[in-house]
Amino acid sequence: MHVVTLLKAEMFDVEIDGRPASIAEALPNWNPHDRFGLVIDDALGGIGATHLLQIAITSFYDVKPSRRTELTV
Structure with a gap:
């Protein structure tokens, strides 16, 4: 498996300065x-x-x- 199929945004809990945040905020x-x-x-x-x-x-x-589906070299 490759990160292209394994990593999804919903897998992460983000905190900024101790408060819940989103990847978009980080x-x-x-x-x-x-x-x-x-x-x-x-x-x-x-x-x-x-x-x-x-x-x-x-x-x-x-x-x-x-990018998740294109095959590039």
Whole structure:
């Protein structure tokens, strides 16, 4: 399986400053041309960043649903 079929927005509970939020609030104005990168400056920082990366991947596919079905190389 690939993340294109596994990750869905409804799989995530998002909080911002301790209050319930949406992926759209965490990544405002996300569009088909956006990309996402991480800079980790702590030995265990990658552990906390994994979910943020997963919602960015989900947003990449959700903003242009045809990406979930197109075969590209």
